[in-house]
Amino acid sequence: MNPAAPPQPVQTGAAAAAAAAAPAPAPAPSPLIELRGVSKVYGQGQTAFLALKGVDLQIAAGEFVAIMGPSGSGKSTAMNLLGCLDTASAGEYRFRGVPLQGLQRDELALLRRQYFGFVFQGFYLLARTTALENVELPLVYRGLPAKQRHAAARAALDAVGLSPWAHHTPAELSGGQQQRVAIARAIVTEPQVLLADEPTGNLDSQRSHEIMALIQSLSRERGLTVLMVTHEADIAAYASRLVRFVDGRVASDQPNSSPVVPAPTPAATPAAAV
Ligand SMILES: Nc1ncnc2c1ncn2[C@@H]1O[C@H](COP(=O)(O)OP(=O)(O)O)[C@@H](O)[C@H]1O
Numbered sequence: 001m002n003p004a005a006p007p008q009p010v011q012t013g014a015a016a017a018a019a020a021a022a023p024a025p026a027p028a029p030s031p032l033i034e035l036r037g038v039s040k041v042y043g044q045g046q047t048a049f050l051a052l053k054g055v056d057l058q059i060a061a062g063e064f065v066a067i068m069g070p071s072g073s074g075k076s077t078a079m080n081l082l083g084c085l086d087t088a089s090a091g092e093y094r095f096r097g098v099p100l101q102g103l104q105r106d107e108l109a110l111l112r113r114q115y116f117g118f119v120f121q122g123f124y125l126l127a128r129t130t131a132l133e134n135v136e137l138p139l140v141y142r143g144l145p146a147k148q149r150h151a152a153a154r155a156a157l158d159a160v161g162l163s164p165w166a167h168h169t170p171a172e173l174s175g176g177q178q179q180r181v182a183i184a185r186a187i188v189t190e191p192q193v194l195l196a197d198e199p200t201g202n203l204d205s206q207r208s209h210e211i212m213a214l215i216q217s218l219s220r221e222r223g224l225t226v227l228m229v230t231h232e233a234d235i236a237a238y239a240s241r242l243v244r245f246v247d248g249r250v251a252s253d254q255p256n257s258s259p260v261v262p263a264p265t266p267a268a269t270p271a272a273a274v
């Protein structure tokens with residue numbers, strides 16, 4: 001990573017080593033995320049497919065952006081690039097002002113672990129492993145001592161309203177609860193950006209709205225930058241900005257001046273969270 005753009009106070013392990021070379025912390029550059037003319041080609045030769053065709057996108061820290069668009073329009077491809085899970089074929093991606101082109105896979109992995117949390121439609125929890133242990137996992141990879149891991153995982157489970165379920169396995173939890181565990185796992189490392197690809201795709205309407213209330217509150221209360229793919233307009237309505245992809249391009253990009261603000265309901269309180 002370019003040492004000219006210092007990261008925040010740093011975590012443990014390899015990410016700390018990577019950031020140690022950076023000078024003293026400075027305010028995060030604006031915008032936090034910037035794509036310029038980003039293209040993505042899958043495959044080669046005759047079978048090459050252009051999934052992104054010159055995407056320009058700027059996202060400021062703390063924004064909550066919903067990404068919509070038809071199936072196959074490049075939403076997941078864009079999310080994978082943004083989260084450093086994949087690299088662009090052409091164009092420029094700057095994160096915190098740092099151009100990411102040319103970084104090696106392990107450098108991208110460090111960046112990903114330090115700054116990004118991921119939530120997917122399928123919850124991808126480890127079966128036969130408790131909620132608490134699932135949430136601790138990213139901290140195991142960071143080499144954090146057990147006591148600190150437990151405390152951080154407890155706090156993250158508390159933040160998603162699942163403390164009472166800490167010692168239950170995924171099979172003992174509802175879909176909504178499993179997604180809460182996945183969100184806790186995503187935020188336990190205190191990422192700057194949460195990337196959520198159809199996080200409510202496997203949930204019924206009520207659970208979907210509860211998960212959206214949670215994600216919105218994480219954005220508002222922690223200043224978490226949220227990028228969320230969804231097919232549903234009533235789910236996108238929680239975001240403060242709506243970006244629509246069509247055929248590998250950004251077709252529209254508009255603020256949502258009045259995001260849904262969920263009323264506190266008994267079902268949304270931690271003890272009743274399902
Ligand atoms: N690994 C891949 N190899 C080849 N084509 C892919 C790959 N991933 C996605 N695509 C193609 O790229 C296009 C965009 O996919 P994707 O970003 O997953 O769309 P969305 O998430 O909007 O449904 C689709 O036509 C899809 O078939």
Ligand SMILES: [Mg+2]
Nearest residue numbers: 075076077197
């Ligand atoms: Mg997709």
